[in-house]
Amino acid sequence: MAEQEEQQQITALDTPVPGPSQTGRAVALARLLHHECTHLLQLYKEKETFLSDHTPDGGRILSLSLDSEEPSTEEQVLLLHSALRQCLGLIHCVIAKEEEEWGELEGDYEAMRKNVRLRLEHLLHSTKDLAETEDKTLEVTPDHQHHTEETDGAGGAFGLKMWTYRVLQELIHWADHAAQTLHVLHKEREGTEEI
DSSP states (O other): OOHHHHHHHHHHSSOOOOOOOOHHHHHHHHHEEEEEEEEHHHHHHHOOOGGGGGOOOOOOHHHHOSSSOOOHHHHHHHHHHHHHHHHHHHHHHHHHHHHHHOOOOOOOHHHHHHHHHHHHHHHHHHHHHHOOOOTBOOOOOOOOOHHHHHHHHHHHHHHHHHHHHHHHHHHHHHHHHHHHHHHHHHHHHHHHHOO
């Protein structure tokens, strides 16, 4: 009898539960990433107290060009995927440069930095699944095209800290952009705003 009950429980676990769609999960993931990126910047500011007096200015680190003036939502998701790959390259670069400069540290900032990297990788896989077609294959590896000119050369430790601050701001921007773009895609595909 116990064996039969156990079998029923296993079968119940295998039954798919109606839950959020693929686009709904991607939106939730982007929103979570945005929240974690914001928290990561807050932890960084607490760690680097000089930032209360010096906030770096400078435009976006990443800029993407649109092929058309009014891209479809699918085209916007492709652009977003490209930006997220570059963001992943940026966070990989930040981690490598900080560990090179200060060694491998353990703390809230370092733990959240690792979380953000993993969440970003997860979101990349989600946007790949949403945007990939038979004739378009997407990469999920970090794209490092923007990262060396900013950190190499003058500036030393202070320059690295200012650059890291700008990278964290960039991550917040693109996570927010991801949440908005994916929400539009979700509305188009699912016909609902609810997530």
